[in-house]
Amino acid sequence: QVHLVESGGGLVQSGGSLRLSCVASGRAARPWHMGWFRQAPGKEREFVSAISAGGSGTYYADSVEGRFTISRENAKNTVFLQMDSLEPEDTAVYYCAADLYGPVDTKPVDYEYWGQGTQVTVSS
Numbered sequence: 001q002v003h004l005v006e007s008g009g010g011l012v013q014s015g016g017s018l019r020l021s022c023v024a025s026g027r028a029a030r031p032w033h034m035g036w037f038r039q040a041p042g043k044e045r046e047f048v049s050a051i052s053a054g055g056s057g058t059y060y061a062d063s064v065e066g067r068f069t070i071s072r073e074n075a076k077n078t079v080f081l082q083m084d085s086l087e088p089e090d091t092a093v094y095y096c097a098a099d100l101y102g103p104v105d106t107k108p109v110d111y112e113y114w115g116q117g118t119q120v121t122v123s124s
Helices: none
Strands: 002-007 010-013 018-026 033-039 046-051 058-060 068-073 078-083 092-099 118-123
Touching: 002 092, 018 033, 018 092, 018 118, 033 078, 046 068, 046 078, 058 068, 078 092
Parallel strands: 010 118
Antiparallel strands: 002 018, 018 078, 033 046, 033 092, 046 058, 068 078, 092 118
């Protein structure tokens, strides 16, 4: 079993920044590929960013490229999402997820474990 806990969400004005964290614990202490997804009310869950197990590969949705930065500290089993230049369209519940098998994926169905989510609200 893999347990994921997100933190760092909140309310911020347009143009502001937030840093999300996701701490992983549980099964086999090796790093996994990790992803961030978000879901706004009435919309499907969408890919935001992902990072390979070793941290050398990072991937971003076009909508956040250049504004968001994903990183990880494997010694602390923690993945971060630095979000800058936030826009009202970024408002959503943000989830981290662990992908234990295969290459780094961008589809929610390919991730085996999920956190409970953290709310991000960007006011205009």
